[in-house]
Amino acid sequence: MPEEPSPAPLPARRDPYAALRYPEFRALAFGAFLVSCGLLIQEVALSYEIYRVTHDPLSLGLIGLVEAVPFITLALFGGHLADRREKRGIIRSAIGVMFAGSLVIALLSLPSLRARLAPGVWLLGAYGLIALVGFARGFYSPAAASLRAFLVPREVYGNLATWWSTFFQTGAILAPVSAGFLYAYAGLSATLLIVVCMCAGALFLIAFVKPRPVAVNPGAGNLWASLGEGISYVFGTRIVLYAMSLDMFSVLFGGVVALLPVFADDILMVGPEGLGVLRAAPAIGALLTVVWCAYHPPLARPWRNLLLAVLGFGLATLVFALSKLFWLSFAALFATGAFDSISVVIRNTVMQSIPPDHLRGRVQAVNSIFISSSNELGAFESGLAAKLLGTVPSVVAGAAVTCGVVVWMWRRSKTLFTVRL
Numbered sequence: 001m002p003e004e005p006s007p008a009p010l011p012a013r014r015d016p017y018a019a020l021r022y023p024e025f026r027a028l029a030f031g032a033f034l035v036s037c038g039l040l041i042q043e044v045a046l047s048y049e050i051y052r053v054t055h056d057p058l059s060l061g062l063i064g065l066v067e068a069v070p071f072i073t074l075a076l077f078g079g080h081l082a083d084r085r086e087k088r089g090i091i092r093s094a095i096g097v098m099f100a101g102s103l104v105i106a107l108l109s110l111p112s113l114r115a116r117l118a119p120g121v122w123l124l125g126a127y128g129l130i131a132l133v134g135f136a137r138g139f140y141s142p143a144a145a146s147l148r149a150f151l152v153p154r155e156v157y158g159n160l161a162t163w164w165s166t167f168f169q170t171g172a173i174l175a176p177v178s179a180g181f182l183y184a185y186a187g188l189s190a191t192l193l194i195v196v197c198m199c200a201g202a203l204f205l206i207a208f209v210k211p212r213p214v215a216v217n218p219g220a221g222n223l224w225a226s227l228g229e230g231i232s233y234v235f236g237t238r239i240v241l242y243a244m245s246l247d248m249f250s251v252l253f254g255g256v257v258a259l260l261p262v263f264a265d266d267i268l269m270v271g272p273e274g275l276g277v278l279r280a281a282p283a284i285g286a287l288l289t290v291v292w293c294a295y296h297p298p299l300a301r302p303w304r305n306l307l308l309a310v311l312g313f314g315l316a317t318l319v320f321a322l323s324k325l326f327w328l329s330f331a332a333l334f335a336t337g338a339f340d341s342i343s344v345v346i347r348n349t350v351m352q353s354i355p356p357d358h359l360r361g362r363v364q365a366v367n368s369i370f371i372s373s374s375n376e377l378g379a380f381e382s383g384l385a386a387k388l389l390g391t392v393p394s395v396v397a398g399a400a401v402t403c404g405v406v407v408w409m410w411r412r413s414k415t416l417f418t419v420r421l
Helices: 023-054 057-084 087-108 119-148 154-185 188-206 223-236 238-254 257-267 271-295 302-322 326-353 357-389 391-412 414-418
Strands: none
Touching (some): 023 057, 023 257, 023 271, 057 223, 223 238, 238 326, 302 326
């Protein structure tokens, strides 16, 4: 059994800062903040540079594809390892791989070295780094998601999910704005070197988390049996499966993040600085909303609230697709982040509260695959649809599909309206 965290100074149930009172959770959360913030800065800078070189929306979609394929391929095995091995060591190894890859692409982006390379060689290196990040995330994501549940008592899980989202969304605000201005005024290579420093900082913080004993289920020692057990649990638990599916299909078709360089350059004409602001808009909405959720958790009627949040996400995406004004586009993206954060808080609480300890890593791995399918494969779908249909029509169609998914899911899941967390 995992060792019990030390008692919190204040009663957990009524304390909106309960999870933050555990030092190891703070260290893990700040480390994850640096990782997510650094990778997002890297993604924004590389995506803008790739589009500047190619002027092809499909090249932006390929960013999602080359990250998703290694991640999806390895995530289940990563979840198996997270349930069988010491989780902190897995996290440190994965961040170490990200550090090494980020350092290589930063060096390849130095003007003196890049001038000697053909454009195709640099593009190949950029896509190779993105694939390496996907590989590392296949191990990092399930291990980090599983470990955090061992750092606080069960009654704090809802608060943990809220603050974990807060750290993530804060990074999602700061990172794209920073990336846009760093790219514009310091250049690509300096921006990428900052990412290297952030990975190093994350490695330092993770050292403050103690190793936890491994909770092993003796009945599933074989690799394939172990993976099958995790998949069977997900598909046999309706609220877990439906929460994952709702998020996956809505973001897969309704996400617009991958196409923001096209909107910034060709439709709104606001340049890299404007791109950074647009990328930050969903995170600003999300951060304000998750802070509100810390005081007013949306868990009394979770399934109803989840459906309404995803419907709002789809409608806000439709407004963004039709907007020609920068402020209206910003407001629409702000709203997508606000609605999505409600979905994230509910879904994270479900994933922390319902699966048993010995299955949590594998369940989180399946959840990570669903998330990656919606985000990275959704980015590829967005780029391909924009190539075939045009940028604005493709986003309109995606928003319509998202709203349709909510209606379809509502009709299939009426029994879940009685679930309470």
